[in-house]
Ligand SMILES: Cc1ncc(COP(=O)(O)O)c(C=O)c1O
């Protein structure tokens with residue numbers, strides 16, 4: 296079936312129109328952007344997908360009455376010669392006045408330092424981190440119900456670019472970018488897995504969820520941030536700025552996302568990888584996507600130092616989360632979680648942490664929803680680290696006194712093998728402001744948790760194992776109650792980390808019992824032998 300034979304909303308109806316803003320709208324007057332207005336005409340009730348603007352298109356009116364069913368009238372398609380990007384470009388009237396700029400992170404209210412997002416800047420004048428600050432007064436001209444209806448109306452469409460989970464929140468992400476410059480894989484909108492068996496059998500919980508951010512274009516949550524960063528680079532290049540390529544240091548997921556989005560846009564990508572420290576599946580991604588791959592004989596922190604030096608010298612744009620643009624995309628996962636719970640706030644959200652941009656991104660997403668009236672509180676955040684790479688955990692345990700970077704040891708959670716996280720200040724700010732917690736997991740704990748999750752139908756990465764292990768500890772200590780609604784953020788797809796699972800199920804890991812290993816049984820090509828092992832297996836299952 297041609298997907299465009301299905302109805303398409305008019306793109307202009309997806310843009311909020313401040314002119315139609317009513318400061319005190321009664322619910323039925325809410326200027327819904329992509330409205331589900333109910334119109335009564337004669338004896339029938341209609342649902343209109345048009346904004347309350349003149350000239351309603353009768354072909355956009357759908358009759359919801361079930362019988363009799365006339366042949367459904369198809370809405371008009373876009374002309375065959377116009378693609379979805381051109382369609383968005385044609386109809387995007389850009390009538391809003393939302394804007395965003397860089398400001399020093401957590402600056403004092405008296406600070407006037409700011410930069411246009413079109414500037415190439417990663418640090419403030421005193422060397423501290425930057426943050427993207429939105430014009431909250433402009434956003435507040437619309438109430439929480441308006442934003443909920445707008446975001447809800449865009450889910451899962453093919454309308455450029457709003458069908459993306461990130462760009463469905465465009466006004467809160469990069470409000471000023473022309474849709475024509477956006478580089479998107481329709482990322483986001485990842486499912487929330489109800490961890491029914493893991494919750495019930497292992498933790499006695501009935502409201503446990505796993506946000507599958509790894510079920511994504513390149514298999515990790517990095518796509519959420521990279522669509523934003525590469526879109527902005529695309530814009531800069533179209534504006535004639537001297538950006539010859541985009542570079543990052545990576546433990547494997549940032550480089551995969553960067554390479555894919557750059558390849559989609561035809562922009563050179565340069566990736567610095569710590570030699571022999573990332574999985575084969577991660578390594579092959581930038582290679583396949585045509586990036587310039589440097590395998591460097593150092594760890595991630597060493598690669599990060601090098602890329603910062605290189606991007607200060609050459610016109611290569613920095614794609615790591617030191618660049619606060621990335622976090623604007625990543626924060627949409629938090630907004631999505633609220634949306635998936637029909638705008639109810641979970642009690643806990645547990646996020647594995649490495650370079651520590653994502654924990655702040657989650658905080659920022661939740662905080663914006665609170666400030667703009669979509670929800671009335673924040674969830675408590677837990678940042679989970681591997682014990683072998685735990686600088687944030689040590690900092691937390693010391694009562695937030697004096698942060699010390701560590702030399703990160705080897706961990707199966709290789710994407711978070713980071714000892715000197717660039718976003719340490721952002722993470723501490725986020726955790727302090729939501730009464731957050733930091734937990735750690737040993738190698739055995741994270742691998743057992745990952746394997747137990749897999750045995751209940753998931754297929755998670757070791758980093759998600761770290762988060763699940765943190766949850767198990769917090770349940771055991773009673774900090775998280777059995778009835779608490781809890782979301783564990785799964786940051787990458789398990790298929791990227793199959794070697795760790797093979798090692799575990801082969802019981803091939805020194806000093807690890809591998810209690811949940813499920814190795815394959817070697818059997819002779821012979822009916823009797825097969826029957827023998829099956830009977831033994833079935834008897835064992837019967838007893839358990
Ligand atoms: C799979 C995975 N999980 C978790 C993280 C941690 O995210 P952050 O660096 O934003 O703390 C990363 C990257 O660092 C990752 O690739």
Ligand SMILES: N[C@@H](CCOP(=O)(O)O)C(=O)O
Nearest residue numbers: 545546547548549615616650
């Ligand atoms: N896990 C990351 C490490 C770099 O993090 P970033 O968010 O600062 O890019 C990776 O996959 O490279």
